[in-house]
Amino acid sequence: MLIVENVRKVYHVKEKGSWLRQQWKEVEAVSDVSFRMVPGKIIGLLGINGAGKTTTIKMCSTLLTPTSGTITVDGYDAVKEDRFVKAKVNMIAGGERMLYWRLTGRENLHYFGSLYGLHGGALRSRIDSLLLQVGLLDAADTPVERYSKGMKQRLQIARGLINDPSYLFLDEPTLGLDAPIARQLRKHVKELAVAHGKAILLTSHYIHEVEELCDEVYIIDKGKLVAHDTPAQLTQSLNLETALHVVIPALSASLDLDLHKLAVRCGGSREIAETDEHTWEVTLRGQTDMTTPLLSLLAAHQSPVLRLHTQQPSLEDVILHMADRRGA
Numbered sequence: 405m406l407i408v409e410n411v412r413k414v415y416h417v418k419e420k421g422s423w424l425r426q427q428w429k430e431v432e433a434v435s436d437v438s439f440r441m442v443p444g445k446i447i448g449l450l451g452i453n454g455a456g457k458t459t460t461i462k463m464c465s466t467l468l469t470p471t472s473g474t475i476t477v478d479g480y481d482a483v484k485e486d487r488f489v490k491a492k493v494n495m496i497a498g499g500e501r502m503l504y505w506r507l508t509g510r511e512n513l514h515y516f517g518s519l520y521g522l523h524g525g526a527l528r529s530r531i532d533s534l535l536l537q538v539g540l541l542d543a544a545d546t547p548v549e550r551y552s553k554g555m556k557q558r559l560q561i562a563r564g565l566i567n568d569p570s571y572l573f574l575d576e577p578t579l580g581l582d583a584p585i586a587r588q589l590r591k592h593v594k595e596l597a598v599a600h601g602k603a604i605l606l607t608s609h610y611i612h613e614v615e616e617l618c619d620e621v622y623i624i625d626k627g628k629l630v631a632h633d634t635p636a637q638l639t640q641s642l643n644l645e646t647a648l649h650v651v652i653p654a655l656s657a658s659l660d661l662d663l664h665k666l667a668v669r670c671g672g673s674r675e676i677a678e679t680d681e682h683t684w685e686v687t688l689r690g691q692t693d694m695t696t697p698l699l700s701l702l703a704a705h706q707s708p709v710l711r712l713h714t715q716q717p718s719l720e721d722v723i724l725h726m727a728d729r730r731g732a
């Protein structure tokens with residue numbers, strides 16, 4: 405298990421000072437973060453820009469030292485026993501960083517594998533099996549500069565798996581990828597957890613990706629964890645409003661008034677708009693399900709229903725709601 409306990413990180417940033425004395429400013433990127441990663445599970449770390457996600461991931465993958473707090477990986481301390489921890493973790497960042505463009509895919513993996521002390525036949529067969537796993541065996545000996553974006557990203561995954569890590573950090577893994585490639589990559593990430601038992605931490609600004617992949621979500625804001633739950637529980641716990649959309653062919657003044665009364669009775673609100681097809685779209689928003697009273701009301705007014713659908717609050721609504729509440 406990977407356990408993060410009360411971790412804090414302060415950066416020291418040079419400020420313009422006089423020519424005699426350089427001034428330093430402290431930036432607290434992470435102020436108090438705790439969480440756990442377990443095999444076979446994917447957790448999401450969400451937050452708006454600058455919340456401290458990348459700093460947290462870098463501390464977990466031993467690229468940064470926490471100012472205080474502890475990180476242990478299968479019992480090893482990430483600072484004092486970083487040699488053991490490095491063998492168990494790896495990080496995959498989105499975009500096109502961390503690869504050598506002039507080298508081929510195979511040469512890149514050879515280089516990164518050698519940094520983990522792998523060599524000879526064991527490294528060669530590891531590289532072949534990873535290239536096969538990410539579908540790059542045919543392009544193995546082509547320089548990376550000739551790879552498409554999707555191929556580079558698949559090579560990033562192979563690079564992140566070169567040391568067969570038990571704990572994998574994915575920082576915006578689908579950044580800038582086309583929808584079909586991103587979908588393929590999400591499938592791959594799910595497989596890494598479910599079929600290969602990896603513990604995965606994912607950060608993403610694509611919230612639907614987090615909803616689709618993550619078993620649990622941690623929300624971080626200004627360096628502090630502000631919520632932790634399953635995606636479904638998070639959306640339910642905040643009692644956000646559900647929107648009920650119904651399209652009807654005509655709207656009389658008395659129906660309009662009754663719709664208003666229904667919304668008020670249920671503690672919600674109603675909006676009405678004429679559509680391009682000269683029908684009317686009524687939207688009722690509220691914390692209670694208004695479907696049954698709405699249908700009874702429309703039946704009483706002998707109004708046919710052309711379309712009806714409910715829009716549940718999403719994880720994106722949760723993040724926006726939290727950011728609003730905290731004045732972000």
Ligand SMILES: Nc1ncnc2c1ncn2[C@@H]1O[C@H](COP(=O)(O)OP(=O)(O)OP(=O)(O)O)[C@@H](O)[C@H]1O
Nearest residue numbers: 415417431433451452453454455456457458459460
């Ligand atoms: N090397 C650094 N030196 C000084 N300050 C830094 C450094 N790296 C990050 N910060 C600051 O720490 C805070 C957290 O940054 P971090 O990159 O961890 O956030 P993030 O949640 O990953 O943001 P994003 O979603 O934009 O990637 C920000 O205020 C950022 O400006």
